[in-house]
Amino acid sequence: MEGLDSALFQNAFSSLTGAGLRTETTDVSLASCNTREVVVRILPRGNYRRELPKEQDGKIRLDLGPVSSPRGMGLQLLRLARVVAHGCEQNGGLWVHGALVEWQGEGVILAGPGGVGKSTAAGRLPLSWHALSDDMCLIAKSVSGEYQAHPWPTFSRIRLGDFSGKWDVQRAVSLRMICMLFQHETDRLKPLSFHQAVSELVDVSGQTGVYLTAELDQEVVREVNVTRFHNAVEMAREVPVYRLNISLKGRFWEEIERKVEELGS
Numbered sequence: 001m002e003g004l005d006s007a008l009f010q011n012a013f014s015s016l017t018g019a020g021l022r023t024e025t026t027d028v029s030l031a032s033c034n035t036r037e038v039v040v041r042i043l044p045r046g047n048y049r050r051e052l053p054k055e056q057d058g059k060i061r062l063d064l065g066p067v068s069s070p071r072g073m074g075l076q077l078l079r080l081a082r083v084v085a086h087g088c089e090q091n092g093g094l095w096v097h098g099a100l101v102e103w104q105g106e107g108v109i110l111a112g113p114g115g116v117g118k119s120t121a122a123g124r125l126p127l128s129w130h131a132l133s134d135d136m137c138l139i140a141k142s143v144s145g146e147y148q149a150h151p152w153p154t155f156s157r158i159r160l161g162d163f164s165g166k167w168d169v170q171r172a173v174s175l176r177m178i179c180m181l182f183q184h185e186t187d188r189l190k191p192l193s194f195h196q197a198v199s200e201l202v203d204v205s206g207q208t209g210v211y212l213t214a215e216l217d218q219e220v221v222r223e224v225n226v227t228r229f230h231n232a233v234e235m236a237r238e239v240p241v242y243r244l245n246i247s248l249k250g251r252f253w254e255e256i257e258r259k260v261e262e263l264g265s
Contacts, residue, residue, distance in 0.1 A: 006042050009067050012077060016153055017169045038062055038083055042076075051220050052086050060087070070161025078159050081152070082212055085138055086224070092141030094231050097207035098178070100137035100151050102130040103253075106260050107149045107173030109137055110244070111204040112181040114156075121181065121246060125253055133167055136208065139175060139235070147239055148172040155211050176260055177240045180204070184245035189255040197241035201232035 013019070037058065043065035053060050062083055064076040085095040098111030099122040110118050122131040133151035140148050151167045179189070180200045192200065205228050213221045240263065246252045 006040075009040075009042055009064070009073070009076065012067075012073050012163065013080070015166070016077070016158070016163060017167055019168075019170050038080070040064055040080065042067060051217060052224075053083060055087075070163070071159070074155075074159045074161050074163070077153075078155050078211055081155065085152075085208075085212060088138055088140050089224075089227055089231060092231050092234060093147075094139045094201065094205045094228065094235060095152065095208045095212060096137060096139060096178075096201070096204045097135070098137055098204055099134045100132040100149050100173070101125060102132060102173050103128065103257060103260060105173065106176040106264075107132075108176055108256055108260070109139075109149060109178045110181055111178055111200070113203075113207060116181045117183060117246060118181060121252065129253060132171065132173070138169075140172065141231075141235075145238070147175040147235065149175045159211075175239055176263060177242060177256070179242050179244035179256065182243060182245050183247075185247055186245060187247050187250040187252040187255055188245040189259055190243045190245070192241045192243055194236055197236040198232050200241060201236055202229055205232060 038060045039062065041061070041063050043063055045066060053062050060083060062080065064079055065072075067073045067076050085093075089095065096109065096111055097113070097118075098109040099118040101108050101110060101122055110121050112118055119134040122134045125131060133154075135154040135156065136152040138150045138152045140150060142148065150169055150172050152169065153167045154165060157164070178201070180192070206225075209225070209228075213224055216224070240259075242259070244252065244255070
């Protein structure tokens with residue numbers, strides 16, 4: 001990492017993610033099976049490009065800045081996260097709008113649009129569960145084809161200069177299922193058909209599109225969306241996707257626990 005404000009950026013990044021940055025390069029090995037480093041340079045003025053930076057010799061070089069104001073810092077943190085997420089999606093992953101929760105070492109994503117109750121649902125879980133993020137997560141696909149999910153910061157707040165919260169982005173859990181939340185009078189978990197699952201995955205990944213494709217040329221946006229659709233199709237073949245009806249006072253997590261045990265047997 002280079003530039004006069006690099007220390008300021010490093011402190012903000014570490015505070016939010018619990019991850020450290022090296023002085024010359026940022027290690028983002030989760031981003032891609034091939035990309036090992038993102039080299040970040042902090043500039044006093046913006047140097048915005050309408051395309052995503054290209055990988056060369058296993059490295060991506062990224063110019064950011066300025067970071068002197070809270071909103072400026074939030075925007076540059078988002079741009080770094082966008083590069084990491086794009087690298088992940090180039091290898092079959094997806095950046096999705098959903099809370100990541102864990103039960104007995106198994107990852108479950110509670111997905112859906114804003115206002116459906118992702119944060120509330122994650123906060124209602126009993127002590128046997130762990131809420132790793134309440135709004136966004138990054139799904140990565142390993143070389144062996146397995147899917148793992150990482151908690152991801154709530155960039156809807158960060159881009160506005162709100163740095164409250166902390167997410168352990170280096171932590172990964174095996175992804176057991178994805179649940180699409182719907183408010184209902186009773187709790188019920190219902191499997192989706194393959195085509196329904198693809199449609200829902202495209203939708204919840206599309207809800208992060210404003211962060212991934214902002215400022216990019218339309219041709220770049222089209223390429224990103226084609227990749228995301230392909231990834232959603234492949235993911236729907238491997239990861240079970242359900243509709244989860246969730247009531248205000250029910251024990252919806254018991255529906256998930258039963259299904260996780262069934263899938264593991």
